[in-house]
Amino acid sequence: MWKLVSGTATTAPVVTVAGQAARRRTFAVISHPDAGKSTLTEALALHARAIGEAGAVHGKAGRNATVSDWMAIERQRGISISSTALQFAYRDAVINLLDTPGHADFSEDTYRVLTAVDCAVMLLDAAKGLEPQTLKLFEVCRHRRVPVITFINKWDRPGHEPLALLDEIERRIGLKCTPLTWPVGIAGQFHGVVDRRTGGMVRFERSPGGATAAIEEHLAPAGAAERFGPDWHRAVEELDLLTLTGADHDEAAFNAATTTPVLFGAAVANAGVRQLLDVLVEHAPPPRPRPDTDGQARAIDAPFSGFVFKIQANMNPSHRDQIAFVRVCSGRFERGMVVTHATTGRPFATKYAQQVFGRDRETLDEAYPGDVVGLVNATALAIGDTLHAGPVVSYPPLPSFAPEHFAVLRATDSSKFKRFRRGIEQLDAEGIVQVLRSNARGDQAPVLAAVGPMQFEVATYRLTVEFGVPTELEHLPYRMARRTDPAGRDTLQTERGVEVLTRDRDNALLALVLDKWRLRALVSEYPRLVLEPLLADASYEAVAT
Numbered sequence: 001m002w003k004l005v006s007g008t009a010t011t012a013p014v015v016t017v018a019g020q021a022a023r024r025r026t027f028a029v030i031s032h033p034d035a036g037k038s039t040l041t042e043a044l045a046l047h048a049r050a051i052g053e054a055g056a057v058h059g060k061a062g063r064n065a066t067v068s069d070w071m072a073i074e075r076q077r078g079i080s081i082s083s084t085a086l087q088f089a090y091r092d093a094v095i096n097l098l099d100t101p102g103h104a105d106f107s108e109d110t111y112r113v114l115t116a117v118d119c120a121v122m123l124l125d126a127a128k129g130l131e132p133q134t135l136k137l138f139e140v141c142r143h144r145r146v147p148v149i150t151f152i153n154k155w156d157r158p159g160h161e162p163l164a165l166l167d168e169i170e171r172r173i174g175l176k177c178t179p180l181t182w183p184v185g186i187a188g189q190f191h192g193v194v195d196r197r198t199g200g201m202v203r204f205e206r207s208p209g210g211a212t213a214a215i216e217e218h219l220a221p222a223g224a225a226e227r228f229g230p231d232w233h234r235a236v237e238e239l240d241l242l243t244l245t246g247a248d249h250d251e252a253a254f255n256a257a258t259t260t261p262v263l264f265g266a267a268v269a270n271a272g273v274r275q276l277l278d279v280l281v282e283h284a285p286p287p288r289p290r291p292d293t294d295g296q297a298r299a300i301d302a303p304f305s306g307f308v309f310k311i312q313a314n315m316n317p318s319h320r321d322q323i324a325f326v327r328v329c330s331g332r333f334e335r336g337m338v339v340t341h342a343t344t345g346r347p348f349a350t351k352y353a354q355q356v357f358g359r360d361r362e363t364l365d366e367a368y369p370g371d372v373v374g375l376v377n378a379t380a381l382a383i384g385d386t387l388h389a390g391p392v393v394s395y396p397p398l399p400s401f402a403p404e405h406f407a408v409l410r411a412t413d414s415s416k417f418k419r420f421r422r423g424i425e426q427l428d429a430e431g432i433v434q435v436l437r438s439n440a441r442g443d444q445a446p447v448l449a450a451v452g453p454m455q456f457e458v459a460t461y462r463l464t465v466e467f468g469v470p471t472e473l474e475h476l477p478y479r480m481a482r483r484t485d486p487a488g489r490d491t492l493q494t495e496r497g498v499e500v501l502t503r504d505r506d507n508a509l510l511a512l513v514l515d516k517w518r519l520r521a522l523v524s525e526y527p528r529l530v531l532e533p534l535l536a537d538a539s540y541e542a543v544a545t
Contacts (some may be wrong), residue, residue, distance in 0.1 A: 017332050017368060018450045024370030025284045026096040026327075027149075028113050030138065031123035032131035040097045040123055040267040041086070047213055047274045048090040049261065085325060085356050085372045093281045096372055100137075108242040108431060108451055109310070112383065113142045114140050115398060116309040116327035118370065119284040121276070122150045122260070126159030126187045126352070129168050138173055145257045147285060148175065151276055156206075156266035160188030163238060166247075166262065179262040180247040181275055182239050184224070185231045192217075193264055193272060196236050200224070201232070204271035214271040252375050255285055260534040287369040290329045295395045299368050303390025304331035304339060309398065313466075321427070323356065324378040326387060333367040342386035342394040352376035383431055400505075402534035403434055403449035406476040406512055407456055410445050416469045417444065423467035428504050433459050436501035436510060447501055448473075449481065449510075478512035480519060482531040485509060491529060498522065510534075 009309055026254040031037040087096045098117055100110040112301040114120065120133065120141050141148055152165055160168075166177040181193040192203035201224035205215040224232045252261040261279060265272020289297035298305055310325040340346070354374040357363040367373050375381065384398040411420040424446055428435040433456070441447065450456055458471055463469045478499070484492070489500040489509055497514040511531060513519045523531060 009480055017330075019301045020332075020368035021370060023092060024094050024096060024286055024368065025119070025280050026098070026117050026287065026370040026372075027121060027280065027284060028098040028100050028110075028117045028218075029121045029123055029136065030100060030114070030141070031485060032108070032125070032128070032133040035123045035125045035131070035500070036267045037123055038099065038271070040121075040151065040153065041097060043267045043270045043273040044097060044277060045086060045088060046270060047277055048088045048095060087355060088371065088489050090277055091281050094371070095277075095280070096370055098372070099317070111140055111401070112309045112398050112431070114144060114146065116307075116325075118144065118287055120146050120148050121280075121281070122148050124150065124152050124165065124169075124498070126152050126154045126165065126264075127157060129160060130167055130172055132428075135173070142173075142257065147254055147257050148260045148516075149276070149279060150175075150177070150260045150262045151267075151272075151285065152262065153263050153267050155183050155187050155190045156269055156271070157188055161186075162187040162264065163241075169260065169262075170322045175257075176247070176253070176259040177262045178247050178254070178259050179239075179242060179264075180249060180279055181263045181265075181272065182235050182242075183264040184228055184235045189231070189412045190271070191228055191231060192219075192268060193275065194224075195275070196239065201228075202275070204266075204269065206271065212270070213274070214269055216274070217237060244270060249283070251283065254283065273302040279423050283535070287329070290395065296316070297329045298393050300330055302330040303388070304332070304333050304337070305329045305386065305388040305393050306373065307387070307395040307398075308383055308385045309331070311381070311383055313426050313430060320380060322373040322429075323354070323361075323376055324381040325356070326373045326375060328367050328369050328371045328373060330369055331389065335363070335365050335372055337389065339387045339389045340389060340392070341380065342392070343382070345516070346380075348378075348380065348387060352378075382429065390486045400431075400434060400534065401451050403451055403481050404479055405450045405453050405456070406436075406481075407448050407450075408441065408474040408476065409448050409472070410446050410472055412470045412472055414444075416467075417466045420463070420471070421462045422470045423469055425504075426467075427459050427462065432462070435504040436512075437501070437504060438501045441501075446504075447476065447512075449503075449512075476512070477514055480513050480517050481510045481534060482513060483534060484511045484532075485530045488530045491526060492522075495522065 021312055029037050029040055040474060054125045086096060086099065088095050096111045100113045124130065124134065124137060138161055150169065162183055169177050180196055182196065183193055185191040192201050194201055199221055201219040203219055207214060249261055251257060254261060261283060263272060263276050267273060289299050289302060291297050306326040306328045308324050308326055311322065313322040336351050338347050338349050341348040352375065353364045354361045361374065361447040364373060386394045413415055424435055427433055436447040436449055437443065448456060448459060460471050460473060463471050484500060488511065492498050492500050492511055497518040499511055499512045501512065503510055522529065
């Protein structure tokens with residue numbers, strides 16, 4: 001059982017909201033699948049002593065599974081498919097780490113998480129550099145002006161030259177790299193790192209089995225030169241070159257999201273992870289005033305406010321309940337306080353508030369800006385909803401991504417239709433899939449819409465395991481969706497290669513279209529027809545041009 005660690009610091013308590021907020025560091029790790037994101041998440045928790053041993057993503061013999069990948073299907077597949085909140089104390093800071101799915105099929109979940117963080121750690125595989133999903137997630141960070149720290153992982157395996165990796169980052173995404181550590185030894189022959197702040201070397205030695213923190217030895221420059229000779233001198237020469245080009249950390253430029261501090265390590269060996277934690281505490285920004293829907297920033301010490309960025313049910317089979325994850329934006333949250341649900345204007349009681357650590361949880365009595373509060377069985381809440389006390393505030397809604405895959409779902413056992421319907425409603429509320437319906441298909445055959453096909457796999461798995469409902473999928477040929485209106489629905493009902501359905505979560509009318517050529521023909525034939533693109537619809541630009 002993983003130990004839940006509170007955010008209480010070892011120093012004297014800071015009682016003001018602003019003082020507590022200044023201690024918070026809320027960040028997410030973004031990466032391409034298999035870059036080592038879950039492994040790094042586990043290693044960070046290990047170094048903060050939130051867990052006793054780091055788990056293995058692929059279930060290596062004698063190793064626990066990772067605390068962040070808590071779903072059985074995640075452990076079976078060795079990938080993250082759901083975001084997870086972890087909170088722990090490190091030094092005098094409170095760390096809120098939001099683990100995110102790396103697989104492109106779950107990018108919508110990752111997007112929501114990135115709205116709830118103040119910083120991101122961009123994780124790169126030393127042998128692969130910038131990969132497609134990393135680039136997509138970085139663009140979300142750029143759009144939201146989220147500062148990014150880069151951690152180049154797997155330096156214990158063969159990979160690219162460090163200068164080449166920095167050049168790729170600067171060339172492809174336009175961030176100036178300002179390394180804070182530098183590897184001693186080429187990729188695959190990793191001795192340790194140069195700490196640019198001290199000029200000395202930190203030598204790493206992997207612990208037996210790799211489940212505990214790497215053994216660190218601090219060496220002065222003379223000692224490092226004597227022991228590692230050419231590797232040390234090469235690292236020093238490369239750092240001298242970087243210094244000449246002005247690649248030094250600038251706090252203002254980092255906070256403006258124009259530069260990225262860079263560190264090197266090997267998460268699987270827990271090497272270089274403590275240095276990353278130190279950089280997060282010393283340089284990552286604390287929570288800032290967050291703009292509301294009118295563009296007005298609500299002060300950190302204003303009365304409590306927050307927004308729901310995730311909903312998750314059945315995290316623990318012994319509970320079988322639903323949790324709404326709320327990012328605190330301002331003020332002090334107290335368990336039991338009655339706040340206002342901005343969407344309805346109605347009061348909302350917060351009696352059942354919990355702190356979540358992977359799938360484990362404990363009662364939470366208070367929280368501050370940057371923290372994540374789990375509200376249990378808050379069925380009245382939806383993703384994107386705002387809660388507040390005091391003056392009215394509403395934060396911008398979290399839009400849905402444009403689906404590109406569609407399938408009809410049916411229960412194979414008609415006697416379990418009530419459970420089938422309840423399960424579908426739950427999956428829709430969590431944003432696992434979008435649920436579409438039409439009178440022609442009926443309630444017993446909803447259409448599931450997804451960004452990627454693996455979402456269907458998760459949906460059917462959870463219906464079977466959590467609700468006891470076996471199902472069958474019938475894939476549909478449509479490849480894009482457009483928002484339309486009642487007039488458009490009437491016009492399109494007799495057209496081939498298109499079908500109009502209603503989305504459950506907001507009653508929006510979505511026209512499902514076979515492909516971009518069919519869409520182009522519809523636009524040409526009905527120039528006044530409403531066919532609006534949805535967020536992140538990559539195919540729209542090609543059609544429009």
